[in-house]
Amino acid sequence: MAGDKLIIIAGVCIFAAVMCRVFDSTAKEYGVLIKTALAVGIAAVVIDCLVPMIGRIEDMYGRISADEAYLTVMLKGLGICYLTQLASDICRDSGEGTLAVQAEMAGKTALLLISLPLFEKTAQLALELIY
Known part of the structure; x- marks a missing residue:
C-alpha cells in the first residue's frame, strides 16, 4: 500500500475515533454507523491496493507452472x-x-x-x- 494512502487512512481513522467519542454520550448509533462506513471504505482502499499484487502473484505462479x-x-x-x-x-x-x-x-x-x-x-x- 502506498505511503500516502496509509497516511490518509490513519488521519481519517483518528478523525472518526474523535467523532465516535463525541457521539458516545448522546447518540451511540451514529458512532456505530461511522465505524461501519469507515471500515468498509478502508477495506475497499486496501482491496484496490491488493489488486496489482494479486496480478504479480498470478504471473509468478504462471512462470513456475504450479x-x-x-x-x-x-x-x-x-x-x-x-x-x-x-x-x-x-x-x-x-x-x-x-x-x-x-x-x-x-x-x-x-x-x-x-x-x-x-x-x-x-x-x-x-x-x-x-x-
Missing part, C-alpha cells in the same frame, strides 16, 4: 479472512459479541470448505507414497 488450485485457495482464504475479521470487529464494536463469534465461526467453516480439495490432494499423495 497448480493454480493452490493460488485460488490462498486468495480466497485471504478474502475470507479479511471479510470475517471486518464483520467480527463491527459486530463486537456494536456490542454484539455473539454475532461476532458467529461471523468468526462462519469464516473458519468457509476456510475449511475451500481447503478441502487441497486436503484431498495431500491425502492422495500420502497414500501414493505409502503404497
